[in-house]
Amino acid sequence: EVQLFDSGGGFVQPGGSLRLSCAASGFTFSSYAMTWVRQAPGKGLEWVSAISPSSNSIYYIDSVKGRFTISRDNSKSTLYLHMNNLRAEDTAIYYCAKNLATGMAFYDSWGQGTLVTVSS
């Protein structure tokens, strides 16, 4: 059974930093692209960042470029999102998600989400 466990969220002041983690199990982590999707309170889904299986290709939504860094450790089956210079508008539940297959950015497994709150 595929399982994704998100962690690392919390309360942080504007300008602060957090590192989110997503521990994966039940599948060959190193074979799949992975993604972070966020959802502000009461709002819809917003794609944040994606990383290819070997980390060769990395993508970000414009609003987080230069502030967030996605990475992965295939030896630990873990996905990361390093978030710097956080803003109030980054407040959201952050979900990691597994791509359905190579070349298909559909997400067939999701973590439970971890809440990031940015406030003074």
Next chain:
Amino acid sequence: EILLTQSPGTLSLSPGERATLSCRATQSVSITSLAWYQQKPGQAPRLLIYGASSRATDIPDRFSGSGSGTDFTLTISRLEPEDFAVYYCQHYGTSSVTFGGGTKVEIK
């Protein structure tokens, strides 16, 4: 950037009724790049349909997807109590992904 507009914002129906949800793109997209998700309160989204019309694993056949070009539809043939939720369409391009704003299907 391709934007997705979902309509209606809220759909009020009774169990057993048919639900028809719309997703319209700002420009023509490949059917292979369009998906639908279901999200219930307090839960992560669940993939229902990918490639516009292929059901994901363990998705009941009362869920179906169709469409092409700029207009796509998710149909729930007969609503079950567990189907009342928010539904999102999603498109992916070469370097980005967009979601629609969602349609809430509520009990009438």
